[in-house]
Structures are given as structure tokens and as C-alpha cells.
Amino acid sequence: MTIKHIGVGPRMSQAVVHGNTAYFAGQVGTAGADIATQTQDCLDAVDRLLAEVGSNKSKLLQVVIWLADMDDFAAMNTVYDGWIDPAAPATRACGEAKLATPDFLVEFIVTAAI
Amino acid sequence: MTIKHIGVGPRMSQAVVHGNTAYFAGQVGTAGADIATQTQDCLDAVDRLLAEVGSNKSKLLQVVIWLADMDDFAAMNTVYDGWIDPAAPATRACGEAKLATPDFLVEFIVTAAI
Amino acid sequence: MTIKHIGVGPRMSQAVVHGNTAYFAGQVGTAGADIATQTQDCLDAVDRLLAEVGSNKSKLLQVVIWLADMDDFAAMNTVYDGWIDPAAPATRACGEAKLATPDFLVEFIVTAAI
Numbered sequence: 001m002t003i004k005h006i007g008v009g010p011r012m013s014q015a016v017v018h019g020n021t022a023y024f025a026g027q028v029g030t031a032g033a034d035i036a037t038q039t040q041d042c043l044d045a046v047d048r049l050l051a052e053v054g055s056n057k058s059k060l061l062q063v064v065i066w067l068a069d070m071d072d073f074a075a076m077n078t079v080y081d082g083w084i085d086p087a088a089p090a091t092r093a094c095g096e097a098k099l100a101t102p103d104f105l106v107e108f109i110v111t112a113a114i
Numbered sequence: 115m116t117i118k119h120i121g122v123g124p125r126m127s128q129a130v131v132h133g134n135t136a137y138f139a140g141q142v143g144t145a146g147a148d149i150a151t152q153t154q155d156c157l158d159a160v161d162r163l164l165a166e167v168g169s170n171k172s173k174l175l176q177v178v179i180w181l182a183d184m185d186d187f188a189a190m191n192t193v194y195d196g197w198i199d200p201a202a203p204a205t206r207a208c209g210e211a212k213l214a215t216p217d218f219l220v221e222f223i224v225t226a227a228i
Numbered sequence: 229m230t231i232k233h234i235g236v237g238p239r240m241s242q243a244v245v246h247g248n249t250a251y252f253a254g255q256v257g258t259a260g261a262d263i264a265t266q267t268q269d270c271l272d273a274v275d276r277l278l279a280e281v282g283s284n285k286s287k288l289l290q291v292v293i294w295l296a297d298m299d300d301f302a303a304m305n306t307v308y309d310g311w312i313d314p315a316a317p318a319t320r321a322c323g324e325a326k327l328a329t330p331d332f333l334v335e336f337i338v339t340a341a342i
């Protein structure tokens with residue numbers, strides 16, 4: 001199967017497509033912004049990557065969410081629930097994990113079909 | 115490749131099958147129960163999802179385990195070790211992550227072949 | 229698709245290969261060693277597993293990194309950045325998670341193409 005790298009940087013690719021499956025780098029939002037803004041930033045970034053690999057929200061396979069503080073669970077969910085395709089929601093898991101710096105409140109690790 | 119959603123809820127699917135690979139939502143147990151019970155609950159849920167997608171324990175690919183408190187590592191392992199197919203165990207990783215509420219002690223994130 | 233287990237132990241396989249995709253168990257380094265050493269240990273273990281499944285660094289798909297303490301982020305990155313294939317870096321996500329014992333500082337969870 002073919003392997004295609006997208007958004008290649010010095011440390012990581014933003015996406016790697018293997019055959020019909022796309023793996024995205026963990027997406028974060030604007031450092032220091034509130035949880036709703038950072039969540040929307042992340043999901044906007046996911047939408048851009050989905051478009052770039054020729055996919056869309058209805059083809060999400062797995063979404064792993066790291067929250068720096070589980071107290072932000074409800075606020076994150078409000079944005080997430082408004083974003084997903086209700087006819088084809090991904091599988092999901094959400095756990096608490098501190099991120100690269102305290103200014104990052106949430107990170108989304110996404111796998112999608114093409 | 116085909117994409118099939120199983121257990122579609124307002125926020126997530128319990129499983130998404132992409133071709134011959136199944137991704138499961140993070141499975142949790144009975145809130146407030148002890149670690150052995152919650153672990154068994156999770157693995158029972160995994161067994162049910164495996165059956166639903168037409169797979170079984172011998173076809174597990176990856177199991178990621180989040181423990182709310184690593185002090186529960188040994189007690190979780192006792193249940194896990196008794197559950198796996200010893201001829202075909204999945205790859206595994208286990209780290210500490212607080213979960214949606216303090217009543218949840220463990221979560222299993224599973225990928226399986228069909 | 230075929231499923232092949234590599235490094236089968238009583239609790240987990242070190243790798244499971246499904247068709248053209250390989251899932252590796254979370255790799256840890258020498259307990260008690262410093263972060264640079266443990267990171268290199270992990271990446272050496274990944275290299276060995278890649279060779280064993282007939283793959284190599286240019287075919288990495290996703291690398292999830294758990295750091296027991298995010299203060300080790302920079303020191304881990306120095307080793308990681310020197311290891312990756314700059315022409316074909318994997319996607320990556322790094323979050324803080326305590327590991328099996330306090331002696332383990334970092335764990336790498338890797339998915340690769342064959």
C-alpha cells in the first residue's frame with residue numbers, strides 16, 4: 001500500500017496516509033485560549049487535514065482526546081457534539097493528560113478513512 | 115473500503131469497522147465498582163463488541179489501557195491475564211490517566227481485526 | 229488479511245501485524261536510567277521491531293509518546309529528532325502519563341506500515 005506524508009515538519013508529519021487510512025498528528029489549539037476556543041481550533045485543524053487527505057467527518061474512525069484538566073470535559077463536549085456528523089460519529093476515548101505546555105488544554109488524535 | 119458504524123450514539127459510535135479493521139470506543143465499567151469488577155466489565159464489553167463485528171479475542175491488534183491510579187496495575191493485570199488468548203495476545207500499553215469522573219478506574223481502547 | 233504475532237509473551241505480543249500494518253506494544257527503556265537513555269532504548273527497541281516485521285523508520289505511521297513528567301519533553305525531543313527519518317516523519321502526539329512504575333520515564337506506542 002502507498003504511504004503519503006502531508007505537512008512534513010522537522011519533527012513530525014501532520015498526516016500520514018497508508019492505503020485508505022489516514023493518521024493525524026495530535027492537534028492542539030491556540031495556546032492560552034479558553035477550552036471552547038481550543039477545542040474548536042483543534043476540530044478546525046482536523047477538518048482541514050480531512051480535506052487535505054480527501055476525506056471528511058463522516059469517515060472518522062477513532063478520536064482520542066487528551067484533556068489537561070478533566071474539569072473541562074463538559075465544555076469540550078459541547079463543542080465536540082456540535083461538530084460531529086451525528087449519522088456517522090467516530091469511536092472516542094477521553095482521558096486526562098498534561099500536554100506540551102500548560103497553555104494547551106486539549107489535544108485530539110484522529111484516525112480517519114479515506 | 116467499507117465503513118460500518120455500530121452502536122451509534124449522540125456523541126460516538128461504540129465501534130467503527132473499516133475494511134478488516136475495527137476501532138472500539140473506550141470501554142469503561144460500572145462506575146464506583148472496584149478495579150477487578152470494572153476491568154471485567156470492560157473486557158465483557160470488548161467481548162460483546164468483538165462478537166458484534168464478527169471478530170474474537172484471537173484477533174485483537176492493540177489494547178491501550180488507561181488506569182486512573184497506577185496502584186491498580188496489579189489488580190487489573192490479574193483480570194486481564196486471565197482473559198486474553200495466550201496463543202494470540204494483543205500488543206498492549208498501559209498508562210495513568212484520570213477518566214471522565216473519579217468513579218471510573220480503568221478504560222480500554224481496543225483495535226481488532228475482523 | 230493475515231494476522232501475525234511477534235514476541236508473544238504471557239501478557240502481550242511485542243508486535244501484531246495485520247495485513248500491511250504493524251502495531252507495536254508500548255516500548256519502555258531501562259528502568260531508572262535518565263530520560264535520554266530511556267528514549268534511546270525505546271527507539272532502539274522500535275528499530276528492532278521494525279526490522280523484525282520487515283519495515284523501517286521511513287514507514288512509521290503514528291507515534292504516541294507518554295512522558296511520566298512533561299519536564300522531560302525537551303530532552304526526549306533531542307533524541308527523537310535525531311532518530312527520525314526527516315524525509316518521512318511519523319505523525320506524533322505526546323502527553324503526560326505516569327507509567328507502570330516511577331522508574332519508567334517514557335513509553336512509545338508505535339504503528340507502522342510494512
